[in-house]
Structures are given as C-alpha cells and as structure tokens.
Amino acid sequence: MSEPDTKRPRSSADAPYELIYWPTLPGRGEFVRLLFEEAGVPYTDTAQELDPGAAASKVIDLVSPESGADIVGPSNPPVLAPPALRHGDLVISQTPNILLYLAPKLGLGPRLGDSDGDDNIAALHLNQIVLTLNDGLVAEMHDTHHPTAVSLTYEQQKPEAKKRTRHYLDERLPKFLGYAQRVINAKTSGEGPWLYGGSLTYADLFLFQCVDGCLFAFPKTMAKLRESGEYDAVFKLYDAVKERPNIKKYLASDRRQAYGQGIYRHYPELEEE
Amino acid sequence: MSEPDTKRPRSSADAPYELIYWPTLPGRGEFVRLLFEEAGVPYTDTAQELDPGAAASKVIDLVSPESGADIVGPSNPPVLAPPALRHGDLVISQTPNILLYLAPKLGLGPRLGDSDGDDNIAALHLNQIVLTLNDGLVAEMHDTHHPTAVSLTYEQQKPEAKKRTRHYLDERLPKFLGYAQRVINAKTSGEGPWLYGGSLTYADLFLFQCVDGCLFAFPKTMAKLRESGEYDAVFKLYDAVKERPNIKKYLASDRRQAYGQGIYRHYPELEEE
Numbered sequence: 020m021s022e023p024d025t026k027r028p029r030s031s032a033d034a035p036y037e038l039i040y041w042p043t044l045p046g047r048g049e050f051v052r053l054l055f056e057e058a059g060v061p062y063t064d065t066a067q068e069l070d071p072g073a074a075a076s077k078v079i080d081l082v083s084p085e086s087g088a089d090i091v092g093p094s095n096p097p098v099l100a101p102p103a104l105r106h107g108d109l110v111i112s113q114t115p116n117i118l119l120y121l122a123p124k125l126g127l128g129p130r131l132g133d134s135d136g137d138d139n140i141a142a143l144h145l146n147q148i149v150l151t152l153n154d155g156l157v158a159e160m161h162d163t164h165h166p167t168a169v170s171l172t173y174e175q176q177k178p179e180a181k182k183r184t185r186h187y188l189d190e191r192l193p194k195f196l197g198y199a200q201r202v203i204n205a206k207t208s209g210e211g212p213w214l215y216g217g218s219l220t221y222a223d224l225f226l227f228q229c230v231d232g233c234l235f236a237f238p239k240t241m242a243k244l245r246e247s248g249e250y251d252a253v254f255k256l257y258d259a260v261k262e263r264p265n266i267k268k269y270l271a272s273d274r275r276q277a278y279g280q281g282i283y284r285h286y287p288e289l290e291e292e
Numbered sequence: 293m294s295e296p297d298t299k300r301p302r303s304s305a306d307a308p309y310e311l312i313y314w315p316t317l318p319g320r321g322e323f324v325r326l327l328f329e330e331a332g333v334p335y336t337d338t339a340q341e342l343d344p345g346a347a348a349s350k351v352i353d354l355v356s357p358e359s360g361a362d363i364v365g366p367s368n369p370p371v372l373a374p375p376a377l378r379h380g381d382l383v384i385s386q387t388p389n390i391l392l393y394l395a396p397k398l399g400l401g402p403r404l405g406d407s408d409g410d411d412n413i414a415a416l417h418l419n420q421i422v423l424t425l426n427d428g429l430v431a432e433m434h435d436t437h438h439p440t441a442v443s444l445t446y447e448q449q450k451p452e453a454k455k456r457t458r459h460y461l462d463e464r465l466p467k468f469l470g471y472a473q474r475v476i477n478a479k480t481s482g483e484g485p486w487l488y489g490g491s492l493t494y495a496d497l498f499l500f501q502c503v504d505g506c507l508f509a510f511p512k513t514m515a516k517l518r519e520s521g522e523y524d525a526v527f528k529l530y531d532a533v534k535e536r537p538n539i540k541k542y543l544a545s546d547r548r549q550a551y552g553q554g555i556y557r558h559y560p561e562l563e564e565e
Contacts, residue, residue, distance in 0.1 A: 096478050096487075096488060097478055113423040113424060116416055146392070147385055147389045151372050170463055182452070186440060186443060201370045
C-alpha cells in the first residue's frame with residue numbers, strides 16, 4: 020500500500036492517554052477505562068474531567084461532520100461515534116479497536132507482531148473473543164431496550180422491547196454466556212480462571228464488564244443462570260476480576276459511574292414473563 | 293502474557309485457505325471471498341465445494357458445542373458463528389478479524405507491525421473503518437428484517453420490521469453512507485477513489501459489498517440517495533471496485549451467489565412509505 024500524502028500520526032510514549040466518551044454512564048467507555056485501571060496507568064477521561072454538559076459537547080464536536088475533521092487532525096480518519104482515544108497525534112475509535120491498540124501497551128494482551136508470528140495469532144484469537152462478546156453482550160443487549168430506533172426513547176418502543184427482550188433472555192444471553200464458558204474451558208485458556216493464554220488479558224476485563232452490566236439489567240435472569248451451574252467458569256472469572264486489587268479500588272471509587280441511560284438499563288417490566 | 297499449555301498454531305505459507313460459511317447466499321462470507329478474488333489467490337469455500345446440505349452440516353458441526361472443539365483443534369478457541377477461516381493449523385472467526393489477518397497476506401492492507409510502528413496505525417485505522425461500516429451496513433441492515441429475534445422468520449416479525457426499516461432508511465443508512473463519504477474525503481484517504489492510504493484496501497472491498505447489498509435490498513431508497521449527490525464519493529468507489537478486472541470476472545462467474553435469505557434481502561413492502 021502506498022503512503023498517504025499526509026504525515027502519519029505518531030503516538031509518543033510520553034503522550035497522555037485521553038478517553039473521549041459520554042458522561043454520566045459507564046457505557047462503552049467502561050471497556051477502555053478498565054484497562055487503565057487494572058494497569059494503574061494514568062489517563063484523562065472527558066466524563067471525569069469536565070462537567071457533563073462540557074463533556075457531552077466535546078463528544079458531539081468530535082463526531083460532527085463540521086468540526087470532527089479539525090479535531091482528529093489530518094492524520095486520522097473521521098470518528099463516527101464514541102468512545103475515542105487520543106494518544107499523541109493518534110485518534111482512534113471503535114471499542115475493540117481501541118483495546119487492540121492499548122492491550123499490548125498496558126501489559127494486557129500480546130504485542131501485534133509480524134503477521135506470520137506467534138504473537139499475532141494470540142492477538143487475533145483475543146480480538147475474535149472480544150468481537151463475539153461485543154456482538155452478543157453489548158450490541159444485542161443494547162437493542163433489548165432499543166429494538167426499533169436509537170432516535171426514539173425506550174418508552175416509545177416498549178412493546179417491541181418486551182418482545183425482543185424475551186427472546187434475548189431465553190435464547191441469546193444463554194448462548195453468549197455458554198460461548199464464554201466454552202472459551203474458558205477450551206485448551207487455549209491455559210491455567211487459571213481466564214479466557215485465553217493462562218493470564219489476565221483485556222478480554223477478561225471485557226467479559227467482566229459484560230457480566231456486571233447484565234447483572235444490573237436483568238438480575239432475576241442472571242440469578243437463575245448462575246444457579247443453573249452451567250456458567251460456573253464465567254461467574255468464577257467475574258469474581259476473580261472483581262477481586263483484582265486495582266479493580267476493587269476502582270469499583271469503590273467515584274470514578275466508577277452508576278449505570279444509567281446506557282447499554283445496560285434496568286427496566287423491571289422487561290424481565291417479567 | 294504467559295504461553296498457553298498447548299502448542300500455538302502455525303499457519304504455513306503453503307497451506308490452503310479454506311472459507312467455512314453457509315451455502316446459497318453471499319452473507320458475511322462475501323467480505324472474505326472478495327479479498328481472495330481481487331488478489332487472485334486460490335481458496336476453498338464450503339459453499340462452492342460441497343452441496344448445500346453438506347456445506348450447512350460443516351458449518352453446524354464447527355459451531356456446535358459438542359463437535360466444535362475437535363474441529364478447531366487444541367490450539368484455537370471455539371467459534372460461535374461463521375464465517376471461519378482455516379489456514380494451516382489456524383482457525384479464526386469474526387469477519388473483521390479474518391480480514392485483519394488476510395489483508396496483509398493478500399496485499400490488501402498494511403502488515404501488522406510493531407505496535408508502536410507506523411504500519412500498525414494504518415492497520416488500526418482500517419480496522420476502525422471496517423468495524424464502523426460493519427455496525428451500520430451489515431449488523432443494523434440485518435436487523436431491518438429481524439428486529440425481534442433471529443429465531444423467528446421475517447414473516448413472524450413483519451410489523452416490527454416495517455418500523456425498524458423506516459427508521460433505518462431515514463436515519464441510519466444516510467448516516468453511515470455519510471460517514472463513508474467523509475472518510476473518502478478526508479486527508480487520510482490519499483489520491484484516488486479509495487477510503488484510506490491512496491490505494492485499494494480490503495476496506496474498499498468491504499464498502500463495495502455493503503453498497504451492493506443495499507442496492508439489492510432497498511433499490512428505491514438507494515436510487516434517491518445516489519441522485520442526491522451527497523454520497524458521490526461512495527458510489528464512485530463502488531463503481532471503481534466493480535470495474536477491477538478480477539472483481540468483474542468474479543461477479544460474472546457462478547462463484548458469485550445470488551442474494552437470498554441472508555443479510556441483504558429485498559422485501560418490497562419494507563421500502564414503501
């Protein structure tokens with residue numbers, strides 16, 4: 020591939036990490052925050068550094084066709100939706116993509132080595148696991164309360180939400196938790212409670228946050244699924260992440276935001292039979 | 293990260309590429325096929341090599357909790373859904389992940405270099421573009437005809453499909469085509485009609501297939517959007533890919549399957565006001 024005309028961005032090792040995300044909810048930004056928190060690496064976070072109005076404006080300006088290009092600069096393609104990460108001159112978006120970039124830098128995933136090398140295969144396997152969890156436990160979870168349109172409120176699509184949620188809780192949630200269980204039980208998971216390679220990676224932090232969100236949104240269903248014993252490895256991993264010293268401190272801090280109008284919402288009526 | 297107990301898979305340069313995907317529709321497998329076809333690199337394809345029943349059985353066995361582990365072998369984590377790619381001992385899934393692996397091998401994307409290097413940034417930018425197109429023009433497109441449950445037929449969720457499609461065509465489709473237009477018009481796209489870096493990459497093949505699918509599914513809406521002139525760069529890219537000699541040959545061949553019961557479906561009633 021030929022080089023683009025513009026100078027490629029370089030992320031300096033000394034540059035600060037800046038997370039740009041909506042305020043007042045954990046949302047997709049949380050999957051990024053957990054890496055910094057586990058690694059004990061400083062980062063700025065629009066949701067923490069600015070008041071909610073200013074943080075929201077910053078996100079809106081970033082994704083706006085008018086102002087977005089100036090904000091990302093000439094060496095990055097436009098960003099359609101948050102979260103975004105700024106690191107030096109680099110601005111990237113899409114949660115699994117941000118994690119792919121950060122994980123090796125924070126010791127939470129293999130380096131992206133030569134494309135024929137061993138490390139690359141581990142990185143691709145981890146990316147595969149995270150993309151699958153993201154499909155089922157983030158994107159599909161979001162659509163339980165927004166099955167018709169993101170431009171409508173939940174209240175404007177309640178009958179459709181009720182139908183979609185019933186199928187989600189009966190079919191999809193067990194399917195994706197069962198997938199996570201299979202990954203943990205596979206030979207590739209190695210020793211310990213983790214998904215892959217015998218030590219904690221960003222995929223484990225990702226699954227932790229998915230399970231935590233599901234426990235908040237659908238507590239009765241999750242209690243039944245836990246009691247079934249079929250997902251023991253998943254809940255064991257969840258508990259193990261929760262007890263990591265840095266994660267424990269983070270969850271008790273005011274940096275950990277309460278669930279609100281994000282992906283994981285608790286509408287008790289959606290869980291009723 | 294420590295090494296897993298099991299031997300890591302190695303993909304041999306001499307090993308054949310094997311695509312495992314549902315027969316009788318282009319589906320998500322098409323995003324993989326287009327790379328091989330453009331590059332002129334041989335591959336096997338369950339949808340082509342086997343009769344439909346045998347091809348479907350092969351996919352079902354791969355994703356089954358009972359037989360899947362044996363099929364992927366001890367050095368790969370389980371696969372939840374097709375497409376999957378086998379290359380030597382390696383088996384990977386998730387469309388954007390398969391493309392990330394294949395693109396540098398087929399000359400359709402930068403090598404995944406050192407994580408601080410320039411090439412990695414280009415790979416991450418391309419991955420970001422593909423993940424965004426995948427969200428809006430594949431996953432959300434699929435849900436226009438399946439807004440309630442994948443376990444139900446379209447006919448069982450027609451009223452919900454009608455509502456979701458209206459919002460999709462009015463709000464989401466223009467949003468994502470507008471995003472593609474902005475990417476092509478950004479400085480990072482370089483010379484020529486392409487999305488990134490001044491030459492054809494796998495992201496361009498991805499966008500081509502999205503637009504082709506949308507043209508099939510919603511011809512009236514796409515005609516209006518084309519006529520608006522707001523997405524000229526997108527349609528120019530679409531036309532440019534379609535005229536690539538290898539792609540042109542492929543589209544005229546019987547390897548290119550007709551649209552059917554996949555992501556892109558043409559239900560005329562969904563497009564009516």
